[in-house]
Amino acid sequence: MSWGFDEPETCEQHHRAAAVFLAAFHHDPSLLDPVRAFLARLREAALNDGVPAGPAMAVITAADGLFMARIFRLYEPTESEIADLHATLLAMVEGRP
Numbered sequence: 001m002s003w004g005f006d007e008p009e010t011c012e013q014h015h016r017a018a019a020v021f022l023a024a025f026h027h028d029p030s031l032l033d034p035v036r037a038f039l040a041r042l043r044e045a046a047l048n049d050g051v052p053a054g055p056a057m058a059v060i061t062a063a064d065g066l067f068m069a070r071i072f073r074l075y076e077p078t079e080s081e082i083a084d085l086h087a088t089l090l091a092m093v094e095g096r097p
Helices: 012-027 029-047 053-071 079-093
Strands: none
Touching: 012 029, 012 053, 029 053, 053 079
16 A cells, blocks of 8 residues: 555656646547556555555545646655655554554
8 A cells, every 4th residue: 555655756757747648638538548547457456455445545545646746746745744644544544543
């Protein structure tokens, strides 16, 4: 359940991905079908990982939000903020308070 939290800070690859996503969505949304399929496989794996659906979806949604924040330069979370978020989600998945 660490996907999305082990990546380095925003990089040029994220910026290129944002441009590609926006262009594809604007031109022909079906061009994003391979991305949708990949994310569906990740979601399925997370939901079949033995973690209850609610916490699994919370982790998936947080990772998606972090990814979108990075690629669209919405905000730059600090390493400390990412570590805190990761620890909080891990505790939730493990059923710790």
